[in-house]
Amino acid sequence: MDPVEEPAEDESDAAVIASSLHVPARFGAIFDRHATVLHRYLVRRLGPDEADGMLGEVFRVAFEKRHTYDLDRPLARPWLYGIATNLVSRHRRSEARRIRAMARLGAQRLTPDDDAERVSAAVDAAERWQKVAAAVTSLPEPERDALVLHTWESLSYDEIADALGIPVGTVRSRLHRARRRLRELVEVGGGQEDESTYDPQVFSRAKESLMTTIDETHPASALAPTPDIYARLAYNDELAAVDYLTRVFGLVEIREARSEYDGQFLCWLRVGTGMVMLGRANPDVHHIHSPLDSGLTTVMLNVYVQDVDAHHAHAVAEGADITLELGDAFFGERRYEAVDLEGHRWHFGERFEDIKARGGRPPAPGGPTPG
Numbered sequence: 001m002d003p004v005e006e007p008a009e010d011e012s013d014a015a016v017i018a019s020s021l022h023v024p025a026r027f028g029a030i031f032d033r034h035a036t037v038l039h040r041y042l043v044r045r046l047g048p049d050e051a052d053g054m055l056g057e058v059f060r061v062a063f064e065k066r067h068t069y070d071l072d073r074p075l076a077r078p079w080l081y082g083i084a085t086n087l088v089s090r091h092r093r094s095e096a097r098r099i100r101a102m103a104r105l106g107a108q109r110l111t112p113d114d115d116a117e118r119v120s121a122a123v124d125a126a127e128r129w130q131k132v133a134a135a136v137t138s139l140p141e142p143e144r145d146a147l148v149l150h151t152w153e154s155l156s157y158d159e160i161a162d163a164l165g166i167p168v169g170t171v172r173s174r175l176h177r178a179r180r181r182l183r184e185l186v187e188v189g190g191g192q193e194d195e196s197t198y199d200p201q202v203f204s205r206a207k208e209s210l211m212t213t214i215d216e217t218h219p220a221s222a223l224a225p226t227p228d229i230y231a232r233l234a235y236n237d238e239l240a241a242v243d244y245l246t247r248v249f250g251l252v253e254i255r256e257a258r259s260e261y262d263g264q265f266l267c268w269l270r271v272g273t274g275m276v277m278l279g280r281a282n283p284d285v286h287h288i289h290s291p292l293d294s295g296l297t298t299v300m301l302n303v304y305v306q307d308v309d310a311h312h313a314h315a316v317a318e319g320a321d322i323t324l325e326l327g328d329a330f331f332g333e334r335r336y337e338a339v340d341l342e343g344h345r346w347h348f349g350e351r352f353e354d355i356k357a358r359g360g361r362p363p364a365p366g367g368p369t370p371g
Contacts, residue, residue: 013076017069027066031059034077037153038084044152045088058084064252078155078162085145085163086306089357139178141357146174166359227275231301234281234288235342238265241278244341245269248318249303249348250311251276271303291343300337300345306358308350312336315348328352328363 007016007029020027038058042051061083062076069079139147142164149155149163157175161168235241245251251269259266264280281290291297305311312326315338323345324337335349352363 012074014069014071014074017066017076018071020063020066024063027063030062030076030080034080035059037077038080041081041084041153042088045148054084054087057087061087073162078159081149081153081155081159082163082165085149086358089141089145089354139181142359143174143178143181146171147178150175164359227273230275230277231299232277232279232286232288233301233344234290235278236281236290236292237342238267238278238280241340241342242267242269245278248315248320248340249338249346250305250314271305274303276301297339297343297345300347302347302349304354305348305350306354307360308334308336308348308355309360311348334363 007019007026013030013033016026016029020030035055039051039055042054042058045051046054058080062080065083069076073079145164146160149160150157155163157168157171160171164171233241242253246253246269249271251271254268254270257268265278267278269276269278281288281293283289309326312322316322320338321340322336322338324335324347326334326336328334329349332353333349333351334355335347337345337347339345355361
């Protein structure tokens with residue numbers, strides 16, 4: 001692989017991202033510029049163990065979405081914060097544990113030799129922090145995101161708006177509501193983490209994972225392990241199926257993992273943390289058939305997506321065959337169903353709690369529909 005010219009220091013993030021559309025490896029400079037602050041943010045919200053693993057995921061998602069970046073914005077950091085915040089929203093319980101653990105630190109650091117005045121002050125501080133922790137973890141997710149970005153990360157209102165994809169006025173109202181809930185407890189400020197938390201090897205491993213994704217000479221599966229269980233789907237035309245599923249439903253093929261044998265292909269597609277394997281219908285060996293031949297389906301693929309309304313709108317625009325219209329279900333999610341070009345059935349959904357966490361609308365008035 002030919003060496004890639006490193007971007008100049010004064011070259012904007014937007015220029016680097018634009019050039020990475022043609023020379024993908026240049027996106028590594030975005031990691032070099034912003035990984036440290038993004039890792040600090042993840043540590044503050046999730047703790048070091050989960051942050052270490054998520055750092056690479058943030059930049060993997062950013063790389064895959066780089067074609068959507070607004071090139072009129074020279075600094076990519078708010079955009080990266082937005083991606084990280086969306087990923088953190090899937091780990092709300094971990095964040096709550098992290099905040100409560102921080103609140104206990106004051107009391108844990110006391111020793112029997114501390115004088116009475118210091119013990120009294122520390123206990124009082126610990127009690128107040130326990131209340132703050134309870135208040136922060138009870139905030140609605142949109143308010144908590146805005147508060148953390150403003151207080152811990154020192155983002156401006158405009159930068160928070162860019163990160164979360166919301167108007168500046170919405171940022172102001174969310175911060176106002178969050179502050180009102182916390183005002184009577186204590187002023188919330190950012191603390192300093194132990195620098196030893198930031199193991200340089202964390203950045204090395206995450207950078208290596210990112211570059212593995214970018215470098216087409218290495219399998220992208222090295223970045224994310226294969227799930228312990230995944231479905232193999234049979235098609236008469238597996239490459240047409242790959243094109244359909246990526247274009248209509250937004251699945252992402254691990255292109256480097258595609259293999260060919262005797263004119264037939266095996267392909268792996270990812271969606272979130274899940275995976276499916278596609279291959280030619282093989283009734284003689286594996287006894288699996290395409291629904292197009294059998295006339296029936298015996299399994300439905302269930303997929304969780306972020307913003308199911310947008311996912312549905314995109315699928316419809318691309319000509320998807322919708323078999324169950326978008327609606328709210330009694331089991332706590334908003335969902336729709338569709339069949340692909342050979343009849344495999346797909347159920348796409350988003351949990352109510354995840355919709356609320358990203359600031360979306362609640363279930364429809366009158367209650368969810370059965371089904």
